[in-house]
Amino acid sequence: MPGSKYRLILFDLDNTLFDFDAAEELALEQSLRVNGLADLKVPGGLGRYREVNQRLWAALERGELTQEQVLLGRWEQYLEQEGLDYAAIDRAYLRGLAEHKQLLEGAEAVLRELARRGYILSIVTNGVGWIQRENMARSGIADLIAALVISDEVGAAKPDARIFEAAMAQSGWQEKASTLMVGDSLSSDIAGGKAFGLDTCYFNPKGKAHHAAPNFEIRALEELLDLL
Ligand SMILES: [Mg+2]
Structure with missing residues (x-):
């Protein structure tokens, strides 16, 4: 016993x-790269992505958002650009997380x-x-x-x-x-x-x-x- x-x-x-933190950084880079956005300069970079992502997951913890709203909303709020395929960006990001998390x-x-x-x-x-x-x-x-x-x-x-x-x-x-x-x-x-x-x-x-x-x-x- x-x-x-x-x-x-x-x-x-x-x-x-x-x-998670190390995988998140790699997955973010990978997703922007495979979506042809490697040169995109997003103000605040990784730090601001984390801030947005954590804020949305906290709203999910409070029962205010669904998981799907978090997954797409984070890109909308972080990238803030017209004409981007947020669903494709999130798919590539999730694939990166799955590959890189140790x-x-x-x-x-x-x-x-x-x-x-x-x-x-x-x-x-x-x-x-x-x-x-x-x-x-x-x-x-x-x-x-x-x-x-x-x-x-x-x-x-x-x-x-x-x-x-x-x-x-x-x-x-x-x-x-x-x-x-x-x-x-x-x-x-x-x-x-x-x-x-x-x-x-x-x-x-x-x-x-x-x-x-x-x-x-x-x-x-x-x-x-x-x-x-
Ligand atoms: Mg944890």
């Missing part, structure tokens, strides 16, 4: 187990050790179904994961309780008191996990200041091996 009060560990995927350094070793200690490990992620599944399929950790639960497929995104319910049901574990949610987002992972009645662990690699009160806070995934 595991050496802590927890039995099920729910992990966020992007920027918790996988390096596990963060050390993530696999931590998951292998937690599995060896007897924890049930699952993933709860807000994202596009086929991309998250493709990332998992070639990550080398698929055999360690009990359930991969994706907002796109569940029809509800973190912090909505329904996605946490789905994750527990698909993991075959129903006891909230022995379930821990680990993630890098205060609004979706920590607030959502807490509102659902779970203990939470904030993955904060850059040491950002905040006023949330997770049960644990870590700067490196390896710290989980001391907590669990």
Whole structure:
């Protein structure tokens, strides 16, 4: 049996187990290139793209936008040019994300050790179904994961309780008191996990200041091996 009060560990995927930021940068360049827009100078560049994209995903977390509105709206708001095929730009971008997203350094070793200690490990992620599944399929950790639960497929995104319910049901574990949610987002992972009645662990690699009160806070995934 595991050496802590927890039995099920729910992990966020992007920027918790996988390096989303690096893949996002490559995918953005790739999409503009294959759409013949490599020379397009967009004010603010990658930084402004991220700001727009994060703002729209935050609106999705609040239930104000659908995923499709986020995926197309981000290009509309970022590129702001007449006559561009936003759907084609997004398709190429998503393809790039699927190709480039890699596990963060050390993530696999931590998951292998937690599995060896007897924890049930699952993933709860807000994202596009086929991309998250493709990332998992070639990550080398698929055999360690009990359930991969994706907002796109569940029809509800973190912090909505329904996605946490789905994750527990698909993991075959129903006891909230022995379930821990680990993630890098205060609004979706920590607030959502807490509102659902779970203990939470904030993955904060850059040491950002905040006023949330997770049960644990870590700067490196390896710290989980001391907590669990
Ligand atoms: Mg994340």
